[in-house]
Amino acid sequence: MTYLRTLIWFAVAAVAMLGAVWLAERPGNVTVEWRGWRLDTSFGVLLLGLALLILLGVALWLLYRWIIGAPGALLEGWGDSRRRRGYRELTQGLAAVAAGDGGEAQRHARKAEQLLAEPPLTLLLSAQAAQLNGDREGANRAYRAMLEDEQTAFLGLRGLIAQSLREGNQRQALDYAERAFQLRPQTPWVVHSLFDMQAQLHAWKAAQHTLETGLRNKVVGADRGRTLRALLLVERSRTAEHDGQDNEALALAREAFGLAPERIAVSSRLAELQIKTGDGKRAMKTLERGWSLAPHPDLATLYLKAAGENDPLKRVGVMRRLVAQKPDDAESHLALAQATLDAGLWGEARRHLEAAGGSTPTVRVCRLMAEVEERAQSDQAKVTEWLARAAQAPADKAWRCQACGAHHESWRSVCESCGAFGTLHWRAPGTYGQVLPPGETNRPALGMATMNTMSGG
Numbered sequence: 405m406t407y408l409r410t411l412i413w414f415a416v417a418a419v420a421m422l423g424a425v426w427l428a429e430r431p432g433n434v435t436v437e438w439r440g441w442r443l444d445t446s447f448g449v450l451l452l453g454l455a456l457l458i459l460l461g462v463a464l465w466l467l468y469r470w471i472i473g474a475p476g477a478l479l480e481g482w483g484d485s486r487r488r489r490g491y492r493e494l495t496q497g498l499a500a501v502a503a504g505d506g507g508e509a510q511r512h513a514r515k516a517e518q519l520l521a522e523p524p525l526t527l528l529l530s531a532q533a534a535q536l537n538g539d540r541e542g543a544n545r546a547y548r549a550m551l552e553d554e555q556t557a558f559l560g561l562r563g564l565i566a567q568s569l570r571e572g573n574q575r576q577a578l579d580y581a582e583r584a585f586q587l588r589p590q591t592p593w594v595v596h597s598l599f600d601m602q603a604q605l606h607a608w609k610a611a612q613h614t615l616e617t618g619l620r621n622k623v624v625g626a627d628r629g630r631t632l633r634a635l636l637l638v639e640r641s642r643t644a645e646h647d648g649q650d651n652e653a654l655a656l657a658r659e660a661f662g663l664a665p666e667r668i669a670v671s672s673r674l675a676e677l678q679i680k681t682g683d684g685k686r687a688m689k690t691l692e693r694g695w696s697l698a699p700h701p702d703l704a705t706l707y708l709k710a711a712g713e714n715d716p717l718k719r720v721g722v723m724r725r726l727v728a729q730k731p732d733d734a735e736s737h738l739a740l741a742q743a744t745l746d747a748g749l750w751g752e753a754r755r756h757l758e759a760a761g762g763s764t765p766t767v768r769v770c771r772l773m774a775e776v777e778e779r780a781q782s783d784q785a786k787v788t789e790w791l792a793r794a795a796q797a798p799a800d801k802a803w804r805c806q807a808c809g810a811h812h813e814s815w816r817s818v819c820e821s822c823g824a825f826g827t828l829h830w831r832a833p834g835t836y837g838q839v840l841p842p843g844e845t846n847r848p849a850l851g852m853a854t855m856n857t858m859s860g861g
């Protein structure tokens with residue numbers, strides 16, 4: 405390029421030189437007369453003068469361009485550096501948030517706000533800085549301002565949901581979660597938190613709608629969705645029964661049982677209603693199926709009720725029919741031990757308790773053993789010994805929350821401790837992670853307290 409330019413310049417200079425020589429060899433005079441002025445010169449000098457005038461004109465024009473263009477260019481440069489400084493403040497502010505330094509973050513946020521004048525960028529930083537400093541009102545203000553911009557609305561809602569939950573205002577958190585759900589129904593945390601909130605507020609139908617959207621968008625797994633739907637139906641069945649709509653309650657319970665017969669709450673719900681409508685035979689069938697999948701003392705109690713048998717010896721026979729579904733399970737031995745104990749069959753009761761307890765009998769086994777020895781009027785020392793063992797024995801299975809480990813006296817759909825839905829299972833303590841059925845894993849901890857129902861077991 406430079407080579408070519410040099411060559412062109414060289415050519416131009418050569419042409420000019422040749423022209424000058426040509427003109428010098430052919431002298432001629434030019435005379436200009438204008439309003440009393442007279443100019444006598446050679447043609448060469450006139451040509452040179454003209455060339456100089458053209459050059460001067462070009463120079464003046466360039467100067468003019470520079471003068472009118474300069475202020476804009478200057479301002480542009482100034483704005484650029486302002487934006488750059490703004491971004492630097494923003495970056496430093498975000499770093500301060502990440503480091504947990506609220507004061508520093510707020511300083512940078514304020515500067516970035518002044519420099520950038522772009523609320524979508526600076527509001528999130530301002531909100532987080534305020535939150536770090538414990539300035540709730542400031543954080544809420546910033547999050548609410550984010551709702552006005554389409555691009556930041558979703559982020560703002562997330563902040564507001566967390567703030568409302570922190571303040572214990574569940575209704576408001578639900579409002580915000582519903583708005584977030586409308587904006588992005590395919591975002592997992594939105595679906596999970598909305599579902600949990602609706603369940604906590606006993607809005608079962610709304611929760612079911614959320615769950616179905618989650619299933620459609622593949623945010624909730626099919627298997628998990630099936631169980632959750634069954635448990636929601638159990639709750640809806642309870643509500644219907646409470647409202648005096650027994651037929652509706654029964655239909656809902658039947659639907660739930662079709663989905664998840666392995667959940668104790670589901671099989672016992674259907675059996676309860678079948679007994680209530682006088683259909684003891686069907687109730688027994690339901691309970692037998694339920695026992696074969698997940699035995700539980702409540703199912704044994706309901707089975708005896710469904711059979712309507714009052715003679716203790718005959719009740720043993722009834723119980724044998726139920727436990728035949730899963731004869732080797734500890735719950736089966738315990739159920740038979742209780743029935744034989746009530747019928748005064750001490751030897752059999754002892755045998756079943758030994759089978760249920762194995763090498764490390766639980767508290768319940770030890771207590772029942774003590775009761776057998778007491779009622780069989782055998783050695784008092786044996787009674788004392790079993791009671792002493794009960795004090796040291798490992799805990800029995802109980803309703804424990806899979807998410808937080810909290811213990812509950814009876815089953816409920818929403819954990820009283822952590823608010824998760826459908827996480828209560830009939831398990832021994834400390835068995836999570838070892839005796840989990842396939843596909844169930846301990847969920848990882850999530851940011852918000854109530855966002856964990858649908859992701860795990």
Ligand SMILES: [Zn+2]
Pocket residue numbers: 805806807808809810819820821822823824827
């Ligand atoms: Zn819990």
